[in-house]
Amino acid sequence: MKAITLANNGGTENLHFTEIPTPEINEDEVLIRVKAIGINPVDAFARREPAAIGRFVKPAPGEKVVIGWDVSGVVEAAGARVRVCKPGDEVFGMVNFPGHGKAYAEYVAAPAAQLALKPGNISHEEAAASTLAALTAWQALVTYGKVRQGDKVLIHGAGGGVGHYAVQIARHFGAYVIGTGSASKRDFVLRLGANQFIDYTAARFEEVVQDADLVVDSLFGDHIFRSLATVKPGGRVIALLASFTDEKLAGLVREKNVYAHTLGVVSNGRDMEQIAALLQSGELRSHISATYPFTDMAKAHAEIERGKTLGKIVVTLP
Ligand SMILES: NC(=O)c1ccc[n+]([C@@H]2O[C@H](COP(=O)([O-])OP(=O)(O)OC[C@H]3O[C@@H](n4cnc5c(N)ncnc54)[C@H](OP(=O)(O)O)[C@@H]3O)[C@@H](O)[C@H]2O)c1
Known part of the structure; x- marks a missing residue:
């Protein structure tokens, strides 16, 4: 699958568009085909600062590092014990935070307990924005x-x-x-x-x-x-x-x-469901000020690092 991997900590030139194996899922996880990724200041922190690798991103030896946590997409496959969603459902959530989310990819393996069903009245971009x-x-x-x-x-x-x-x-x-x-x-x-x-x-x-x-x-x-x-x-x-x-x-x-x-925010499916309910009722809305294609992740990082964001910045996949 296509993914963005981190060569070294530092500038946006370290974000590489590459091919890596599609992740396996365990019985409590779902494989999400990612449609949109939310971008946060911590994404840029993880890219920039060597300390973030030990704190958030814990790659296995030799593993290519994929950063990012916020996704919205379609369930491609679900583990045997997953009850909250099934293949074909649209879901969104913050994956494995504070840990290794691996969101900058075409497919993400995510614990079902960290996700909510995406309300039908909002786009994948609006859903991905409203996670972390x-x-x-x-x-x-x-x-x-x-x-x-x-x-x-x-x-x-x-x-x-x-x-x-x-x-x-x-x-x-x-x-x-x-x-x-x-x-x-x-x-x-x-x-x-x-x-x-x-x-x-x-x-x-x-x-x-x-x-x-x-x-x-x-x-x-x-x-x-x-x-x-x-x-x-x-x-x-x-x-x-x-x-x-x-x-x-x-x-x-x-x-x-x-x-x-x-506060250190943590992944939590019950909280995601509360947010999904407010998005569904229209009491909560995501305001997206900039959307970039996956291939322009570096531009999205440069934008979030300005520290002047209005609402949210989102990256989309085809
Ligand atoms: N502890 C956690 O779990 C956790 C979770 C999420 C985020 N955070 C941290 O919280 C911070 C905010 O996150 P975010 O996602 O909202 O960032 P963001 O999208 O970049 O928004 C930050 C906003 O703050 C405004 N701002 C800058 N200086 C300000 C000041 N002195 N007074 C008031 N507003 C100011 C900026 O624009 P203007 O200057 O134009 O108003 C901008 O709109 C980041 O540092 C992030 O890393 C921590």
């Missing part, structure tokens, strides 16, 4: 953030992959949503349903918000201190990148009696 990023938003807001009706929720990077799903999911639960982003994202984020938008290039968000019930922080560095300043005593802060091991930060968390959690 939508799962992150769901697990941040629902699993750990326990979002409730009437909560004031601050979502950073609200115009990006995770953020644009988070805005819609928080609104679905009846929260009052404040999104941050650069000015170019304002109209988009408000159209998604956010009640307020803060342009981070023009205002310090902690001077605008001081009584948030829940904050989803997706940035590096001191940003998390600023997010903590916006949350009310007893509130919740979910960080996608920052850890709360820093002594000063941990002290502030204790002082404010805040629930603070660093």
